Amino acid sequence: MQLDAVMATRPRRSVLPALLLGGPAAGAIVAGYAERLVDRRLGRRKVSLVPHALLTDDVADAPEPHVRIVLDLADGLDETMPQGSGALRLPLLRTCEAVLGTPAAGGDLPARRRALRDRLYEELTLRRPWLGHAQQVASHTGQGFSLAYAAQAVLQVFVVVFPRWVYGLWLSRRSLHWAGELLKGHDRRFLHAALELTEGGRLRANTALVQELLVTALSRDLDRAARPSRFWVYRARRRWSFVVLLGTVGGADSPCKVLLDTWDRAVSKGARAPLLVLGALTAEPPSVAAALTAADVAELYHRPGRRVYALPLADEDDDGAARQWFETNLRVHPRPAAPTDYVRATAPVAALLLVAAAVPVYVWGPDGCRAVEGGEVIGVTDGAECSLAPPGPEGDQLRELERLAAAHNAAVDLSEPHRTTVYFAPVTVRDGSGNTTLNGVQSLRGVLVALAEVNASPGVNHMRQRILIANPGDAFAHGTEVARMILERAARDRVAAVVGITQSRPAALEAVTTLSDGKIPVIGSSVTGSAMVEGPGAPTRYVQVSPSNGQVSAVTTEFVRSRKATTMVLVAHPDDEVFSVDLAAKVTARFTAARTVRVDYSEFGQDHTADDAARRICAQATRAGAFVVYAGRSARLMELLNAMRGRADCTRADGARFGFLAEAMPSGYLDDPAKLTTGYPFAEFSHVSFSPGVGRPRPHHFVKGFPAYFTSRGLPAYVPNSDAAGAYDAVMVAAKATDGAFADEAPDEDFPANAVYKWLMEPGVRDMNGATGGITLNSEHRYPVHRTLYVLGPHPFEYEVHP
Numbered sequence: 001m002q003l004d005a006v007m008a009t010r011p012r013r014s015v016l017p018a019l020l021l022g023g024p025a026a027g028a029i030v031a032g033y034a035e036r037l038v039d040r041r042l043g044r045r046k047v048s049l050v051p052h053a054l055l056t057d058d059v060a061d062a063p064e065p066h067v068r069i070v071l072d073l074a075d076g077l078d079e080t081m082p083q084g085s086g087a088l089r090l091p092l093l094r095t096c097e098a099v100l101g102t103p104a105a106g107g108d109l110p111a112r113r114r115a116l117r118d119r120l121y122e123e124l125t126l127r128r129p130w131l132g133h134a135q136q137v138a139s140h141t142g143q144g145f146s147l148a149y150a151a152q153a154v155l156q157v158f159v160v161v162f163p164r165w166v167y168g169l170w171l172s173r174r175s176l177h178w179a180g181e182l183l184k185g186h187d188r189r190f191l192h193a194a195l196e197l198t199e200g201g202r203l204r205a206n207t208a209l210v211q212e213l214l215v216t217a218l219s220r221d222l223d224r225a226a227r228p229s230r231f232w233v234y235r236a237r238r239r240w241s242f243v244v245l246l247g248t249v250g251g252a253d254s255p256c257k258v259l260l261d262t263w264d265r266a267v268s269k270g271a272r273a274p275l276l277v278l279g280a281l282t283a284e285p286p287s288v289a290a291a292l293t294a295a296d297v298a299e300l301y302h303r304p305g306r307r308v309y310a311l312p313l314a315d316e317d318d319d320g321a322a323r324q325w326f327e328t329n330l331r332v333h334p335r336p337a338a339p340t341d342y343v344r345a346t347a348p349v350a351a352l353l354l355v356a357a358a359v360p361v362y363v364w365g366p367d368g369c370r371a372v373e374g375g376e377v378i379g380v381t382d383g384a385e386c387s388l389a390p391p392g393p394e395g396d397q398l399r400e401l402e403r404l405a406a407a408h409n410a411a412v413d414l415s416e417p418h419r420t421t422v423y424f425a426p427v428t429v430r431d432g433s434g435n436t437t438l439n440g441v442q443s444l445r446g447v448l449v450a451l452a453e454v455n456a457s458p459g460v461n462h463m464r465q466r467i468l469i470a471n472p473g474d475a476f477a478h479g480t481e482v483a484r485m486i487l488e489r490a491a492r493d494r495v496a497a498v499v500g501i502t503q504s505r506p507a508a509l510e511a512v513t514t515l516s517d518g519k520i521p522v523i524g525s526s527v528t529g530s531a532m533v534e535g536p537g538a539p540t541r542y543v544q545v546s547p548s549n550g551q552v553s554a555v556t557t558e559f560v561r562s563r564k565a566t567t568m569v570l571v572a573h574p575d576d577e578v579f580s581v582d583l584a585a586k587v588t589a590r591f592t593a594a595r596t597v598r599v600d601y602s603e604f605g606q607d608h609t610a611d612d613a614a615r616r617i618c619a620q621a622t623r624a625g626a627f628v629v630y631a632g633r634s635a636r637l638m639e640l641l642n643a644m645r646g647r648a649d650c651t652r653a654d655g656a657r658f659g660f661l662a663e664a665m666p667s668g669y670l671d672d673p674a675k676l677t678t679g680y681p682f683a684e685f686s687h688v689s690f691s692p693g694v695g696r697p698r699p700h701h702f703v704k705g706f707p708a709y710f711t712s713r714g715l716p717a718y719v720p721n722s723d724a725a726g727a728y729d730a731v732m733v734a735a736k737a738t739d740g741a742f743a744d745e746a747p748d749e750d751f752p753a754n755a756v757y758k759w760l761m762e763p764g765v766r767d768m769n770g771a772t773g774g775i776t777l778n779s780e781h782r783y784p785v786h787r788t789l790y791v792l793g794p795h796p797f798e799y800e801v802h803p
Contacts, residue, residue: 018277023313026280048080052243070214092217098123104200219273226274246279285310374430425500430474446724450731461743479511487518497734504529504579516541521757525726529578553586555789555799566625573603614643618650627659634664657684686793691725702771725771
């Protein structure tokens with residue numbers, strides 16, 4: 001059932017994991033899916049429902065099986081394109097196929113490249129018949145017609161020479177340099193590198209490299225085919241996955257197994273493909289496959305993890321329920337093509353033309369939201385103007401909070417003194433980024449709870465607060481752009497301060513600097529990077545309620561020492577200078593470098609993968625006296641833990657769990673700690689927290705008020721964590737500073753946001769009882785220097801940090 005749904009409607013992930021079935025029934029199940037992907041209700045005529053290809057090891061006896069199996073895959077997908085979804089164009093693959101069929105040519109290198117270009121253009125004219133027809137017309141013009149020879153020559157230039165020259169430019173464009181990089185050519189341009197693959201070429205005998213080139217080309221073609229223009233009818237009709245059925249995944253010489261290995265290698269290098277691979281094992285699972293249980297299948301295609309999984313099926317038959325389900329569900333059910341698809345494709349253009357004709361004068365309005373590459377929506381909204389949430393269930397939590405924000409703003413009486421607080425932090429993740437957590441959403445919950453409390457409080461010179469939600473995108477990829485949107489709205493929306501940020505990274509620092517230069521105060525939460533508050537690059541109008549990396553390193557080191565550890569296995573992102581590298585350096589200095597083993601795990605890129613880091617961590621952590629400290633991003637932790645779980649050498653010989661302390665945990669694990677203890681039985685997990693646990697005696701009123709806010713609005717009783725508490729405190733600081741500025745400027749309600757910053761510097765906030773502890777912020781203290789920090793987990797720990 002899960003497979004049917006993913007085949008019919010492609011998930012948002014850029015790469016779907018391959019699933020290999022083991023057991024006596026595996027082959028029949030995979031072969032049976034080839035029948036379930038066609039509709040036989042039209043008698044003898046079979047109508048494909050989803051593009052698919054069934055491959056077996058029968059190609060082993062064919063010439064160049066490594067090439068044949070990829071071409072068979074492409075041909076199978078082409079032949080099974082559903083009705084009404086258009087033809088499948090595979091320009092990159094067909095070009096590479098033509099290169100492999102090109103005989104060796106003599107002459108110097110430029111001549112050989114021109115000959116290769118001409119040969120590839122001839123193959124193109126066969127795939128694009130109109131080009132061939134134009135050549136024929138040009139060649140006959142002047143023979144059967146009374147046109148002058150000069151006219152024939154001009155026509156030849158326009159319909160033969162010029163198109164071939166343009167095609168040569170297409171082959172040399174930068175977007176094709178991936179082939180040159182893959183082939184390790186001295187010149188990355190396609191024609192230069194492709195000469196090595198023609199008959200007799202230096203790389204022609206390298207079967208692994210040739211197949212990887214073809215698979216990468218096919219993946220790129222399919223990725224583009226799955227995402228046609230939004231103004232084209234096929235956009236709505238290509239929501240299915242391209243299905244690859246591997247009937248016989250055998251040993252090392254199995255063509256299907258080799259193809260699977262090549263696909264895994266191509267994907268690991270960044271290739272994107274909307275392929276769903278389902279295979280039947282005829283031998284032991286390949287080394288790239290991770291073991292999977294039946295209980296994990298439901299979440300397989302909706303959570304990040306490994307690229308290949310093996311699922312053993314029971315040898316004995318079940319009670320008949322599965323067989324009955326297959327017998328009563330004869331085919332998958334993709335979205336059918338509908339005539340209204342044409343309306344949907346043309347409606348945006350028609351609407352734009354209508355608006356352009358009906359509204360001659362542009363009326364300034366909110367900047368709103370903008371879709372960007374990676375499936376995200378960035379921008380600024382009051383909760384009602386537009387939605388920042390991605391479509392589908394991934395955006396449900398954010399849409400829920402946008403509705404609460406819209407209701408909160410609607411309740412503010414604009415005739416009374418009021419201001420606007422902007423929550424500015426990533427609340428979405430980019431497709432394919434590998435990030436797995438939305439801590440920004442939990443922080444937004446804390447902001448809403450705080451604003452409700454602020455607006456419910458009476459008082460003289462008290463200003464009610466509205467909210468704007470600003471999303472800079474995953475990893476602050478569009479931070480500066482969205483910061484400028486906030487500045488453009490600052491006067492109109494009476495912005496008093498910006499809160500949140502939640503991340504220490506160069507892009508966040510640049511965005512905060514943009515706001516600071518625009519004279520908007522920024523109050524950060526869950527931000528610890530030293531560069532945000534210290535040094536010449538620290539923004540002028542920025543403070544934070546969270547501790548710095550120096551303070552986090554103190555509680556981290558003291559906790560590890562309290563666990564009697566003799567060796568610290570320190571995991572950090574080498575490409576994250578502002579947060580992870582800075583924190584790792586401070587922890588190492590406190591614990592001493594001689595007792596610290598550094599393990600690099602890249603936040604982005606493939607230099608230090610999760611598998612590489614898992615191998616090194618497990619080799620060290622299973623030794624006596626070792627303790628793991630994760631100084632990386634919480635959003636990247638799940639992938640690392642999944643990689644560690646897949647290793648047999650990650651369990652200590654005595655069966656005991658080794659210690660594992662994270663600077664921050666993904667919100668999903670904080671909401672349900674059992675996921676850690678049951679899902680990853682090799683370690684005992686703890687995490688640093690800026691606020692005490694909810695079970696402490698005499699808790700801050702925020703602990704009870706947080707779940708009560710949501711249950712009173714018909715929502716689940718969310719449990720507050722450190723991110724929510726920090727965001728709550730940031731809003732309270734902003735509200736206190738706004739009221740202080742209003743008291744200084746009263747009865748003038750139109751004071752600038754810079755007045756809020758000036759009050760925050762002097763007199764500032766002193767000994768405020770926050771949800772994360774006592775907070776003092778002023779011109780001398782850009783972050784709370786006297787703090788008690790906590791470690792939550794099976795061994796609760798707290799440490800008072802002094803300057």
